[in-house]
Amino acid sequence: MMINDKNSQKIVDIIQNYARKHSLWILAYGTGCGAIEIPPTMTSRYDAERLGVRGAATPRQADVLLITGYLTTKTLKRVIRVYEQMQDPKYVIGFGSCTINGGMYWDSYNTIKALDRYLPVDVFINGCMPRPEAVLAGFAKLQELIQAGKADGARKYKENLEWYRANQKKVIPNWRMPEYNW
Amino acid sequence: MVGTPVLFIAIPLLAAFLIPLLGFVWKESVRILPGLVLLYLLYLAVNLMGQVAHSGTIVEVIAGWAPPWGINLVFSPLTGLLTTLMILMGFIIWIYSYRFKNIDFREAVKYFILLLMMITGSVGIVLTGDIFNQFVFIEITSISAYALTAFYKGRDSAEASFKYLIIGSLSSMFLLLAIVLIYSQLGTLNMADIADKAHLMKPGFKILALIFFITGLGIEAEIFPLNGWTPDAYAQAPGPVGAAFSGIVVKAGVYAMIRVIFTLFDVSGTHQFLIIIGMITLIIAEMAAVKQDRLKRMLAYSSIGQMGLVIVAFGIGTEEGVFAALFLMLNHAIIKSLLFLSGSYLVYNSTEKYIHETDGLAKHLPITSFLFALGAIAIVGMPPFAGFWSKWSILSAAAHSNMILVIVLILSVSIIELVYYFRVVNRIYFFPKQKEVEPKRPTINALIAMSILGILILVIGFYPDSVTGYLHSASQSLLEKGKYIQDVLSTGQLFIQ
Amino acid sequence: MNMIYIVFIVLLGGALLTFFANRISGLLRDTFFLLTILATTVLFFTKIHIGDTVSFTLAGLNLKWGLDAFGWYFSLIVLGLGTMAAFYALSYMKGKDRLGYFYFSFLISILSMLGILMSHDLVSFFIFWEVMTWSSYLIVIYSGRNVQKNGINYILLSALGAYAMLTAIVMVYANIHTLSISEMINTYPQFSHVQQVWLPVLFLMAFSVKAAMMPLHVWAPGAYSDAPMAYTSVFSGALSKMGIYGMVIVFVSMISYLPDDTLFKETFAWLGAITAILGTLWAIAQDDARKLLAYSSIAQLGYIITGVAVGTDLAMLSALFLAALHALFKGTLFMAVGAIERQTGTVKFTEVTGLIRKMPWTFIASLLAIIALAGIPPLGGFVGKWMLYESLINSNHYILVIAIFFASTAAFLYCYKFLFGFFLGQEEKEWENVKEAPALMVLPMLILAAGTLVLGTFPGILLKPADAAMQTLGYASTEGHLWSMSILFNEWGDQVLLRPLVYAIAGTFLFFLIILTVKGWKNTRYVSTKDISSSGEVPLEYENLTFSVNFYQPFLRAVGPVMKKRMIYYYREFGSGMEALFDYSRRIYNGNGQTYAIYVMIFLVIILLFKNSIFG
């Protein structure tokens, strides 16, 4: 299905983005305290499924990686691995202040402070912790970005891979991972 | 006319006498002479067989006393066949034992004299037509057998020999008692004459005599429970002697017993008795053989079992049954001798002759092991080897007499037999060799002897017709009692007139 | 000189030459071996025609050999598989010792199988039967593993069966004084009822042992797995079919004449089904590929036995078809295991994994064979299964068809285990340098597997000789109303038109395969099996992530009660009990010469006491 025509590509993009935005399969990386906010978000009270948000069990099937809170250097490695295993298009949502600036762990010796130095985050959700309402707002924002074609964290990651790698290797002492080249 | 049956007895006895004398002149003659004698006798036997097939039974009168007074030798198809078989086996055993174990001169003298005596005695048992003469031959055979059993000094051979002797003495007692009974009743010792007059005996005495005969000869024929000596003697005697026991001595014993039952007395119920006793012998022996841990004892028990089978086949009593029995005797002589001969090389340097000492010897003694395996496969009756045909004839004879139970029992026991033989063969071929065992390569003459037996197995297996003709005429000659009497006594008539 | 003699002489002479050539050079031996089997095959299929007979007398028995269509059908299996296995063996056995012995036994067992198929009299049948037993026994013990256990089990049960058959043969011989099989069949209806019942039972005992039917199957797992795989393919594919061959004759020609034949047939049909079920369940539990295939063979033979026992036109046709087909796919599978064994040195699913990229051709052959084994449509296995089910349903064996269906559904489990265990799963570093087996091994596998592929669309190729074989047995021709080249009918007139279905399957498959391949072709690339989603962890090289231990544990837990004890356990108990009895009984010989003398006296006294009843 090679469609080179620009206009038709645009139409296809619109349809694809529409489908993508309504079908967000999330892989919740539940390390931090934010993980506790996922269940209420998904279950009856807030019911994220009506937005098309649904849990995926493996990175191969997931579209959205939820980083629910602070990441230690140890977990960062796993998160990177998971992110790299996800298939394009893929998005990252950072939960809470920890992912933005370290939050209450700002001076901890082995948590990472700013997630977007290591992974391309599409949407940050503020709060400590963010309430489910905030999470839903975050999803809605992501949908908006997808529809607009601006949720291109994956592309950024690919383009600036060296920079990201350098940052990652800086904090992860025993870097032993397959090379990411797609 | 190449010779007369009396040469079968005269020549080996003479040779046995000459061996030590010649030995002083040329030591090697001790070993060579028996072979020459046996070879000549084999030639004679084959010739006479041809003659018998051509012109009927040969009756030889000894010392001019005609039957029923004198002693006579009968070379009928049956006795001729057995004689030929025994001489053949004797010859093969001679080839084998020509250099078996480096025994010194004195020992060799003893060994070959005794071997010749034993063969002579056995041949005499078969050939003679006189019951007391038969007794004498049995004693000759037995005494040489006692001595041969005790041949090795190092082992428990004396014990085995002594057991043999005790029971053998009982045997001779019963035989003498039976002879006394017959003689007191009929006043004659000639078998044909006894057969002719048997109806004159009081039935009670007749049965008593028969029972004494069965007991006495049953000891030689290894029937249960008279065979206590057998495993010990087989196991302790030198290997070739074990072969001689199973190939020659036992055959003579069975022949004597069968002659008594088939020709001398015609008592109803004997056949059924034979079947029962043969069956018991077969079953007990095979059961005992399974758990043996010594090779030669196992072979001995197997030998007992086979003799039980022979007796069962005789007990069937029809021409087919007798044919089958004779066939089995022939096959058993060949196969069991092969097993003993090859088996004794497998446990050559061992004192205890444990089966596990043969483990993995196939790599070191390929031909011996192969021949042992061939014998094992043949004796359990696997076609297309010799054993199958005899087993088939027994079964078909039994089937023609509607003895289904006998068939089932024989076959069930065959399964047991198969198990223990194959266990040994498996060990020889597939187990790791025991470190302390030092295999001994068989000498060339031993190889020749074993190969002859192996080839015989194959020949009979692939072309049973090579022997069935002789066996058929032999079995007919056993069953035609009247003809036997007539053949023997008519010689006497001729002589007198 | 009759051609039948010549075939046998060629085989026997070739076997001996091969045996002795081993001493001279390996090449000579291989040449002789291959020449013998090829010459036999060529001679057999060109020079011997259906209807040829030859007779001669041996030991006073009239023996007759000849070939009929029924025998020819099975000869096809024997020689076809035999030739393939021979080629395979050349490469598989290379470098092993005692090859003269192996090739000799191989050829002799081919000879014995041909002999069985060509025997027209009972004695030569029995002789060849026994030759088959010991020649295959020689190969079973060839490897030297578990000789005392598996070898003895095999020879013991074979002998049990063979002696049962011998009993039957002498019964027949005593009864009709002839050994001709056709004569026996003709006069069978006149036999007394006791004999009419016992003859088939005894014969079937022999055949069931070779066909590994419950409860006489206990030798099979050990024997199949211990023989070299080059032979096991023949062993399981062709040799066990000799049991089926005999069974067919007994069922068609003898049991059908019994007044109470349904009881017989039902019993055996059920025994076959139970064999299939238990064989399958045990196959699922195995971790050793050889054992798995051995149990699977038992199960497959169970289907065939059921088909034979039910004995309607369609059932018999299916049994014959499955018999040939089983030779094809089980031959392939055993060869594949052999290839894997040779290349990796192990046959345990728990040890070797991920060979698909190393041994692709072996995988393809195995895949085809497994699909055929599972009976999944586009391949030949389905045809056989279909006919079997339909025949069972048509002949009102409702519960039986469920049992058979259960067995063949459960068979998917071990089928998958076989493919997954060897070829799929993680690619371990340990097996990184494994190479594809030599062409001489791969080609026979592929040829046999291709056979199943062809038969899936055109089963008529095989059904035609099967039909001819059945006509020899007295069935009417079923061509046109039960089968044609690629249409199957059942007895109610329902049909399966294989060709459009197979084309549809193939078309759909190719279509979607192409779609899947083309879509994103440029972006999709291969990654190693270490690159899996394992919670963000990167598995290290030495970390084995393959799931292969306790593979079907939940399933086995569900069927646990059935599988607590194996049949062989009872045999062992019986055997050790018997041995204890024997051990006890031999204590009669207590070693004291005096006791022996006393025995003599006791014997005398007993006879004297009972002399009147003994010598009445």
Place this chain on the structure above:
Amino acid sequence: MQEILQYTWGALVSFVVAFTVGITYMGLNRKITARVQNRIGPPWYQNFFDVLKLGSKETSIHHGVMQHMGPAFIMVTAVMSLLIIPILNDNRFFPNLNFHGDLVFLLYIMVFGPLGMALGAGQTGNPNSAIGVTRGLSQMVGFEIPWVMALVALMIQYKTTSIVDLMNLQAETGRWLMFTSPFAFLAAVLAMLGMFRYAPFDIVGAPQELASGPMSENGGKYLFVMMSAGSVFAFAKLTLYVDLFMGGANNLIILVVKTFILYLIPMLYGIVSPRYRTEQAIRYFWGWPSLFGLLAILQAVFL
């Protein structure tokens, strides 16, 4: 040639129908489940988004040939089932191959896909896939028994193995087989619970322990094909049930209604059920459902 085109056309049309209906059913399933759980739930067309998204997702990796072939295998099953199972009583609208095969063929073609997919899953090397496969296959052995019993009961009761014959029979007598052979229907429906792999028989891909089981390594186009095939296959199965037990359907609307009613059974049963372990599931299928199957056979034999 014309024949082939005709069948291809029939296959295409029925595929489209089955795809649409199947996907809708999946969406409805999610919706109804959500409603039962007192949620609003996704819209009924949610699964179209999902499938479309999966189709548009890139698939940058594969683990080998079998992973390619696995989805194709399962698609073959789905399409072949559609080809064998008559969609409507009147064959004109959806010309297909239903005269060329019969129930036994169908039974086998229905296991073709799962087995093929299992191979695909095996190739990925993910242990979760293999574990899921073993569970799935084990469970299949479980539910095949009552299912086959039900079919055998039908076959022997009406002396045919052809689906078309069974449909014609119902059309002639006007009585549905679910009433004339109630036990067979019960057994078949209980077996269907297993076939759909909804709770309580969803241990195959239980996300909480196995990631998503056999599909763990499959994303993008593979999952796209698998999901489509699953929807098509679900519809095919439901149609088969309708054909066999509910007299078939004369037009699509009736078909959709009937299939949806049938579909409600596994769906509702699943919503209120916890999860069985594999051996529990197997024992469940060999319990009551098989007993019903047995009763069905008895009924077929004796009535």
Place this chain on the structure above:
Amino acid sequence: MEFKLFDLSIVEYAFFITAVLIILIGLYGALVKKTLIKIVIGLSVLDAGINLLLISVGYVKSGTAPIFSPALIKDMPLTLENIKKLSEGMVDPVPQALVLTAIVIGFGVTAVALSLVIRLYRHHHTLNIDEIKNLKW
């Protein structure tokens, strides 16, 4: 030449009974006694008993020696009838010949037995037959 065992007089019975008694004693010795020497003695006694029995069968009360001396034959032609007539009063010679043979054999057996006993004693250092049981089962 009819011989009837039970037509014997009381003296002849005595032979018979004695012979049987000796046989039984011999059997007792051979079967019950545990010492090898005694067993051998038992066997010899057994032999003797049988020989006695054998002799007694041929015994004719107050018969003459079975020799056709020239004095006895005189001028009679050697026809069958004459031989029969002549031999009527004689003791039957055949059993005697048999016994002679049997004695020789018995002697041989005893000799072998005793030599075996010597070897057994050397090997086992006992003469108790119950302890000489290396070979069994």
